[in-house]
Every structure is written in C-alpha cells, then in structure tokens.
Amino acid sequence: MPLILNDEQAMLRDTARSFLAEQAPVAALRKLRDGRDALGYHRDLWKGFAEMGFTGVLVPEAHGGLGLGHVEAGVVMEEIGRNLTASPFVSTAVVAASAINRIGGEGQKAEWLPRIAAGEAIITLAVDEGRKHDPSRTAMKAERAGNGFRLHGAKAMVLDGHVADLMIVAARTGGAPGETDGLTLFLIDPKAKGVAIERTIMVDSHNAARIVLENVEVDADAVLGEVDQAHGALEGVLNVGRAAVAAEITGVGDEAFGRTVAYLKERKQFGRVIGEFQALQHRAAHLFTEIEIAKAAVLKALQTLDEGYDRAGPIASVAKAKAGQAATLAVQEAVQMHGGVGMTDEFDVGLFMKRARVAQELWGDANFHAERLARLSGY
Template identity: 55%
Template sequence: MALALTDDERMIRDSAEGFFAEHAPVSELRRLRDSKDPTGFDRELWAKMAELGFAGVAIPQAHGGAGLGMVAAGLIQEAIGRNLSLSPFFSTGILAATLVSRGGSDEQKAALLPKMAAAQMIVALAADEKPRHTPAHIATRAEPSGNGFRLSGVKPFVLDGQVADRLIVAARTSGSEREESGITLFLVDPKAKGVTVEPRSMVDCRNVARVTLEGVELDGADVLGTVGEGLALLEAALDAGRACLAAEMLGIADRAFALTLAYLKTREQFGRPIGSFQALQHRAAHLFCEIELAKSVTLKALRALDEADARAPVFASLAKAKVGEVAKLATNESIQMHGGIGMTDDADIGFYMKRARAAAETFGDFAFHGDRIARLMRY
C-alpha cells in the first residue's frame, strides 16, 4: 500500500488538527504549568475528545469505540504533538485500549472499554521499573495467595498514574528478573489497600506517578490475559505506543520547523530577513528532507500494526528510533536558528524541545530500538 493518507484519514487528521489548535494549544500547556494543576490536563477537554470519538478511536465498535485503528490514533497523536496538548489519550486511548482489547476477558472488556471510550475512566500502564526501558526486567512479584495473588513492588514511571482509575501492572509470577517468561498483567485499583501513588512532574510539564505496591491482594478475575504469558501482550501494546509516540514526535518536529520558517522570514539582520542567508537555507532544506522521511516511516509503522503485519515490531522500533532523532534535530536546529530568544520562556520552541526529549526516551531511545531491530532481524 502506498505511504499516503486516504481521504477518510485526511479528514481525521484535519479534524484533530483543528480541534487541538482551538481547544488545547501551547497556551493551555502554559496555563496548566503555571497553575501547577495537580490533574495535569483539562477534564473538559478529555470529555470533548470522547464526544468526537477520539478517546475511543482504538477501541472496537462493539465496546463503544470508533474502531478506527492505529493510523487514526497516530494522526490524533500527531496533532497532540503539534500543539503539545495534554490529555490521557496516550495512556488510556492507546496503551490501555490495546491491552484490554487484546487481552481482556469478555467481562473485563464490558466493564472497562465503554467507560474508557466515553472518557469516564482513565487506565494507566505500570510496567517499567528501571531508569532505562527494559520491558522484560520486572522485579515486582505476584505471589499466590488464596484464590488469587499478593502483589509487591515499585513502578517509578507510570504515565497518568496520578489520576488513574485503574492500573495495569506487569508483575512476575515466576522466573528471575530478566526472564521473558513468567510475566503476568493485572488490573489494580489504585485505591486498594497497599497501593501508594506519588505524583511526579517531568521536564516537559507532564505528570507521572511513582506507584508502590505492598501486599496488594488480587483475585483471579484481576488477571489480564494469561498467567505467565503477559510479555507478548505487553509488547503489542508497547509497539502501538511506540508508533504513536513516533507520530507525536513527528508533529513536534513539523511544528518546530514551521515556527522556525516563520521566524526566518520575519527576523531581520543586516537589513534583510535571516531566511535569505544561504547557510540557514541549507539547514532548513536538510531538516525538511528529514521530516519527510519521518512521515513515511511513521505511517508505515502504523499501517503495519493495523494490517497485523508480522514485521510490525520492526517498523515500530524503526519509527521510534528514526523520528526520535528527527525530532531532536528539528528542535535543536529551531533553537539555534531562533538564537537567544529561543532559550527564553517567551518563545514556544523550548516547550517543543523538552517534549521531544521526553518522548524520545519513553519506551526506548535510539540505542534501545537499534538493538531491538538487530535482535528481531536475527543479526
């Protein structure tokens, strides 16, 4: 299939871009930051996203969602990146939606998915435990207890964990810390006895949480998927997240480039616009080419996920690695070509640089995904 959007996909893209530009621009990010809002996003915005079908875009229609798949989700995430809009779309609408849709029982799907699609429930993934992304490195233990399990461990980086109504926790039911087998996913109520949620703030003004689990009692109905075989389900959700993070970073790079072009056309030096200087034109042309490559690899990854292509994990890692580097280049060049004003809080470009750095590290940086591609391709 050609790496181009269909008419329906262009409609989704245009709708998302218009919505976030109007309702959640960078000025809204500034407002939430300056007010030190503990929620980290506007709940009314999240409700409006549900009304438009955005919140449930990756949730099957049978469970109240739009069922439009990962390309549509990626287009929404790209618009979010372009405007630096804050919402639980990534944690709930992509990661949790994928996990519950793929691994949930009929009862779990009926209980969770309609509420997630209606923006009535926020579900957060609690997986990573180490400073660097290593999905199989799980030390949190789930010991047998009665008819269920007793959960203990620490998850230091849980996106939207501070406002989650449910947590999906990766824990080890067997094996040692680094083994790929023996990992199980559990649905956990953050208000349950033994669960402590501590809010944290990241450099890009987004909130995460440190979640501590101390002897949390669960029963068999809280298991998501199959006991001991949770890594494959977790990786499927992470690949969806990686491809959509690539889409978000594409939006960041594209918007940073647009801001820079506008600045080059208006900022004058020596009596002429600085955009007329050949050295800056060459740098801008190089960046344009890199962004076009990023668009292609991102769309390929999203399409591969929708088509259940066996190579989808490779494309997801390729997109995450490539677009992370492009977003870094775009924001670095934008700061450089803005000059001193780009280093101040008055200019929006600094917000894009911070978000690009955080997104590039989330769920694996360039080095992680380069190594993963080599392993997947059996090098």
C-alpha cells in the same frame, strides 16, 4: 496500500487539527503548568475528546467506540504533538484500550472498554521500573496468595498515574529480571490497600507518576491475559504505544520546524532575513529531509499495525527510533536558530524541546529501538 492518508483519514486529521488548535493549544499547556493544576489535564478537553469520538478510536463499536485503526489513532497523536496537548489520550485511549481489547477477557472488555470510549475512565500501563525502558527487566514480584496474587515492587514513568482509575501493571510471576518468561499483567485499583502514588512533575509538564505496591492483594480475575506469558502480548501493546508516540513526536518536530522556517523568513540581521544565509538554509533543508523520512516510517508502522498486528515489531522500532532522532534534531535546531529568544520561557520552542525529550524516552529511545532492530535482524 499507498503510504498516504486516505480521504477519511485526511478528514479526521483536519478535524483533529482545528479542534486541538482551538481547544488545546500550547497556551493550554502553559496554563496547566503555571497554575500547578492538580489533574494535569483539562477535564473539559477530555469531555471534548469523548464527544469527538477520539477516546473510542481503538475501542470496537460493540463496546461503544468508533472501531477505527491505528492510522487514525496516529493522526490524532500527531496533532496532539503539534499542540503539545496534555491529555490521557495515549495512556488510556491508545495503550490501555489496546491492552484490554487485545488481551482482556470478555468480562474485562465489557467492564472497561465502554468507559474508555465514554471518557469516563483513565487507565494507564505501568511497566517501566528503572531509568530506561526495558520490559524484560521487570522485577516487580507477584506471588500466589490464596485465590489470587500479592504484588510487591515499584514502577516509574506511569503516565497519568495520579489520576488513573485503573492501572495495568506488569509483574513477575516467574523467571528473573532479564528473562521474557514469567511476566503477567494485572488490573490494579489505585485505591487498593498498599498502593502509594507519587505524582512526578516532569520537565514537559505532562503527567507521570511513581507507584509503589506494598503487598497489594488481588484476586485471580485481576489477571489480564495469561499468567507467565504476558511478554509477547505486552510487546504487541507497546508497539502500538511506540508507533503512536512516534506519530506524536513527529508532530512535535514538524511544528517546531515549521515555526523555525517561519522565523528564518522574518528575523533580520546584517540587513537581511537570516533565511538567506546558506549556512542556515542547508541545515533547514537537511532537517526537512529527516522529518519527511520519519513521517514515512511512522505511517508505515501505523498501517502495519492495522494490516498485520503481529509483524509490526521491527517497523515500530524503526519508526520510534527515526522519529525520535528527527524530532531531537528539530527541537535543537529550533532553539539554536531562534537564538536568544529560543532560550526564553516566554517563547514556545523550549516547550517543544521538553516534550520531545520525554517522548523520545517513552517506551524506548532511539538507542533502545536501534538495538532491538539489530536483535530482530539477527546481528
């Protein structure tokens, strides 16, 4: 398959681009932030996502979705990145939809997938506990109790945690932190007894929460997939999230870069536009190169998820690492090349830097993924 978008995908990109630029530009994020919005996303926008079909992009048609692929989800993510759009798209329509569709039983799919596609349920994956992403380090306990399980522990970086209708929680039914065996996924109602949710206002003004489960009791049918054997399935779903966030962060970096190149052509110092200075030209050209290379890796990761879901691990890591690294450079150069105005809150480039930092960290930063690639490569 060629490493470019096909006609339908390009059309979807154009549609998403104009929709988001109109409905959810950077100004919309500022409004959420400055108004200390309780939801942290615009409800009307989310309705719009459902009307456009975006919420159902990965939901099979039988469950009311569009049944499209990961490339299409990535196309939307990249445009979300360009506009710094705050929405439950990645938590719900990308990761939770994949988790339930890939791992869930028929009853679970029938209950939740149509609601995801309709924009009626926000669902989030709660996996990380410490400062850094590492699913095998999961310590949250799930002990057998009666017909079900009793969960105890804490989660961090739970996207949209304070507005979620359902949480997919990774917990340990066996083994010890650091081991891959013994992990199980549970569907937890955020309103269940013993669940405490703390919304954490983040640097990028996107939604995240900390969650504490104190002896939360669930039935056996709350298990998503197989008991003790969730690690492989979880990695699969995380690969979807990683590739999708890699697409988003590429959009973040590319937009910051585009704005910077435009500024280089307009800002005058020493009687000429600063884009004439070779010191800046070479840095801009290098940055262009890094971003183009990241785009190729991201598209390949998304295509691989569509063509051979089970072998997407290494390329998802390459994409997340490369995109994270390129976008990190892009936002730093953006602030530096904008000079003083780049440091002001009024100017948007700082917001791109903030989102890039969070997206870099989400589901494994460039170091995590380079390390994972080394391990998968046997050295």
